[in-house]
Amino acid sequence: MPTLTAGERHRISFRLNGRPVEVMAENRTLLSDLLRHELGVTGTHVGCEHGVCGACTVQIDGAPARSCLVLAAQVEGLDIRTVEALAPQPGRLSLLQEAFREHHGLQCGFCTPGILMTLDALLAERPEAGEDEIREHLSGHLCRCTGYATIVAAAISAVEELRKEQQDNA
Numbered sequence: 001m002p003t004l005t006a007g008e009r010h011r012i013s014f015r016l017n018g019r020p021v022e023v024m025a026e027n028r029t030l031l032s033d034l035l036r037h038e039l040g041v042t043g044t045h046v047g048c049e050h051g052v053c054g055a056c057t058v059q060i061d062g063a064p065a066r067s068c069l070v071l072a073a074q075v076e077g078l079d080i081r082t083v084e085a086l087a088p089q090p091g092r093l094s095l096l097q098e099a100f101r102e103h104h105g106l107q108c109g110f111c112t113p114g115i116l117m118t119l120d121a122l123l124a125e126r127p128e129a130g131e132d133e134i135r136e137h138l139s140g141h142l143c144r145c146t147g148y149a150t151i152v153a154a155a156i157s158a159v160e161e162l163r164k165e166q167q168d169n170a
């Protein structure tokens, strides 16, 4: 069996927000650290680094995942989406982001990127999600501003907007 040294770096290739990325990383490098320190994608926030707070949540192949619990080497060949991918273009917000802005769900904004990535994945899979479902998905996120009410209101509003959009396009 080959022996791996701590400082050894390996080439990792994956897709980041729709673009191919190739980067060198140590075996022990966490995805959260790779994104922030090597790739400069700092929208992903790091709180507890123990998989508890949810601040570091990104989407891996469309599913929300805590990037502080994933080794960078594990995402070889996968599709990673961070909060930077949500806005459709510079200066425009996504429907979900806009709902957070309108309902004061942003507050200090520290936990927001992770929450947005969880809710974005939920709405992609279940655009008709109800309040209970939204609360259940938010239960994996700790917000130190304790503002869950406005965050839930924003998510419910996003579901309603999504429904209107779908009706208009039908």
Ligand code: FES
Residues within 6 Å of the ligand: 045, 046, 047, 048, 049, 050, 051, 052, 053, 054, 055, 056, 057, 066, 067, 068, 069
């Ligand atoms: S920083 Fe990853 S869950 Fe808290």
Ligand code: FES
Residues within 6 Å of the ligand: 105, 106, 107, 108, 109, 110, 111, 112, 142, 143, 144, 145, 146, 147
């Ligand atoms: S908005 Fe401040 S920690 Fe959640």
